[in-house]
Amino acid sequence: MNVELSQDLLLNQYQEKLVTADDAVKIVKSGDWIQYGEFAMQPKELDVALARRVNELEDVKIRCITMTMIPEVVKVDPERKHFHLNDWHFSAFSRAMHDKDLCSYIPFAYHESRKLTEEFVDIDVAFVLTTPMDANGYFNLGTSNSITPYVVEKAKKVVVEVNTSVPVCLGSLGESIHISQVDYVVESVKNEKMPILETPPPTDIDRKIAVRVMEMMEDGCCLQLGIGAMPNVVGAMIADSDLKDLGVHTEMLVDSFVDMHESGRITGKMKTIDKGKMVYTFAMGTDKLYNFMHNNPVCASYPVHYTNDPFVISRNDKVFGINNAIEVDLYSQVASESSGFRQISGTGGQMDFIYGAFRSKGGKGLICMSSTATLKDGSVVSRIRPTLSPGTIVTVPRTLNHYVVTEYGVATMKGRTVWQRAEELINIAHPDFRDELIKEADKMHLWRKTNKDDL
Numbered sequence: 001m002n003v004e005l006s007q008d009l010l011l012n013q014y015q016e017k018l019v020t021a022d023d024a025v026k027i028v029k030s031g032d033w034i035q036y037g038e039f040a041m042q043p044k045e046l047d048v049a050l051a052r053r054v055n056e057l058e059d060v061k062i063r064c065i066t067m068t069m070i071p072e073v074v075k076v077d078p079e080r081k082h083f084h085l086n087d088w089h090f091s092a093f094s095r096a097m098h099d100k101d102l103c104s105y106i107p108f109a110y111h112e113s114r115k116l117t118e119e120f121v122d123i124d125v126a127f128v129l130t131t132p133m134d135a136n137g138y139f140n141l142g143t144s145n146s147i148t149p150y151v152v153e154k155a156k157k158v159v160v161e162v163n164t165s166v167p168v169c170l171g172s173l174g175e176s177i178h179i180s181q182v183d184y185v186v187e188s189v190k191n192e193k194m195p196i197l198e199t200p201p202p203t204d205i206d207r208k209i210a211v212r213v214m215e216m217m218e219d220g221c222c223l224q225l226g227i228g229a230m231p232n233v234v235g236a237m238i239a240d241s242d243l244k245d246l247g248v249h250t251e252m253l254v255d256s257f258v259d260m261h262e263s264g265r266i267t268g269k270m271k272t273i274d275k276g277k278m279v280y281t282f283a284m285g286t287d288k289l290y291n292f293m294h295n296n297p298v299c300a301s302y303p304v305h306y307t308n309d310p311f312v313i314s315r316n317d318k319v320f321g322i323n324n325a326i327e328v329d330l331y332s333q334v335a336s337e338s339s340g341f342r343q344i345s346g347t348g349g350q351m352d353f354i355y356g357a358f359r360s361k362g363g364k365g366l367i368c369m370s371s372t373a374t375l376k377d378g379s380v381v382s383r384i385r386p387t388l389s390p391g392t393i394v395t396v397p398r399t400l401n402h403y404v405v406t407e408y409g410v411a412t413m414k415g416r417t418v419w420q421r422a423e424e425l426i427n428i429a430h431p432d433f434r435d436e437l438i439k440e441a442d443k444m445h446l447w448r449k450t451n452k453d454d455l
Contacts, residue, residue, distance in 0.1 A: 014179060014185060017179070023184075027159075027183075027184075028125055029057075033121070033123055034063070035062075035064070035126045035151045038144040039283075039284055040195050041141065042067065043127040043161040044163075044190070045161055045190065050127075051073045051077075057082050057083070058081070060082060060084070062086065063087075063123075065089050065144075065146065067085075067093040070097065074097060080102065085104070088108055105346065110352055111309050111310065111352045113150060114304075115305075117150035117154050123151060123155040123156070126155035127159050128141070128148060128158065128160050128177065129142065129166065131162070133179060133185075137180070138176040139177045140175060141169070141175055141177065142166040142167060145169075145282065150303070158182050159184045161186045161188055165191050165193045167194070167290045167291070167294035167295075169293050169299060172300050173302050173303055193287075197227075199227070201229065205407045206230040209230055209406065210237055212405050212406075216320075217238070220270035220318055222270075223238075223266075224313075225256065225322050226324055227252060231323075231368075232256045239259040239262075241265065243265050246270075247268045249307065249319065250279070251282070251352070251353065252280065252282055253293070255285040255286055255288055261292075270317070272317060273316060276298070277298065277299070280307065281303065281304045308353070309356075310355040311359070312356075313359070313360065314360040316360060318364075321353035321366060323353065323367055324367075325367045325369045326369070326392075327384075327388055327389065328367065328385075328401075329386060330384070331421070332425065333396070333401070334396035335389075335394060335395055337395050340389045340390060351396050353365060357402065358402050358414070364402065365403065366405050367404045370406060370407060371384065383406075384406075386444060404425060406430075408429070411428050419448050425437075
């Protein structure tokens with residue numbers, strides 16, 4: 001078959017499957033499970049069209065990962081009689097909806113997503129945002145590979161919403177969908193730009209923590225950065241440093257990786273696997289990031305069962321994972337996803353990378369946080385607590401916790417007794433709270449009388 005004939009067949013398939021958003025959502029039935037795209041790749045016009053069917057449908061359950069908008073299906077159904085939204089990992093939008101009982105959380109370990117999708121969930125219809133189809137019949141998944149390849153395989157029906165603003169993100173596995181896998185194609189009318197993730201400006205404490213982190217870093221480290229101001233500060237400091245030949249194997253690609261690459265800090269030449277590649281499973285940031293990723297072969301998109309598998313992560317040496325937390329208790333349990341009964345984010349890949357970094361030769365898994373938090377009423381509390389706040393969920397169990405970093409220092413958890421962990425954590429707590437923490441540690445039988453001599 002010659003090339004022109006092959007392309008004619010692809011275009012014929014495309015035209016046969018091309019419909020309006022209103023026509024595409026007619027395949028949704030009451031009781032269906034619908035999967036929206038992930039992170040920055042959530043469908044806009046299919047969501048609007050589905051919302052227009054609100055009075056025709058009942059008990060339509062929608063799954064997503066990290067909403068970057070308030071969906072129209074939620075706006076038109078504030079009592080959740082018709083649509084029921086569920087999120088694997090909360091964003092600020094998800095939290096706001098959850099606080100009004102408009103969004104539910106789904107617990108999961110991110111690296112287990114393939115098996116979970118294949119064996120434990122139903123997907124009747126998948127709505128996936130993509131680039132336009134290329135000459136070979138492929139729609140690129142843009143900035144979110146993650147679980148979408150598994151979703152496409154599992155869904156009974158697949159609808160792609162084509163948006164010309166989506167960058168073409170090259171990869172090594174699962175980064176595209178072929179026209180043969182698609183039931184309907186919807187061409188976006190508005191072609192809305194990619195959502196912008198602005199991180200808050202760093203505080204002086206963020207900078208102090210970042211300095212502690214930089215003191216632990218070496219040439220040839222393989223980086224994973226979480227979301228937030230402090231990891232971005234670390235990225236900026238690395239860009240301005242003289243560190244050499246850093247690599248990237250991360251869950252999330254953010255703007256600071258662009259700065260580190262353009263400054264020459266990232267070469268990937270010391271990586272054991274995917275040498276020279278910046279490996280990630282999803283990306284969120286500003287246009288700087290999206291423009292950098294477009295058709296850039298240095299970026300390698302993979303599904304999350306690869307990027308987040310601790311055994312894959314550990315195949316690179318000196319894996320350096322940097323993540324945030326909300327609280328750590330004196331048992332060294334880490335809470336990064338909820339505060340009391342309020343869901344803040346999700347487990348995500350934090351546990352995956354803490355474990356993977358520990359398994360890596362020379363690796364370090366860091367839990368970084370300010371020593372205190374200021375509440376809405378203006379009161380200041382310690383983030384290092386005797387026990388976690390009631391209802392708070394453990395994200396990283398004490399058995400996996402590696403290092404905890406605050407502006408006051410670095411606490412090592414691995415190989416430490418319970419009383420040594422308590423001592424190390426109290427050493428990096430804010431000085432105003434240390435005496436009270438010692439008293440509580442003594443009540444909990446986590447304190448040796450000789451410890452105080454070292455404080």
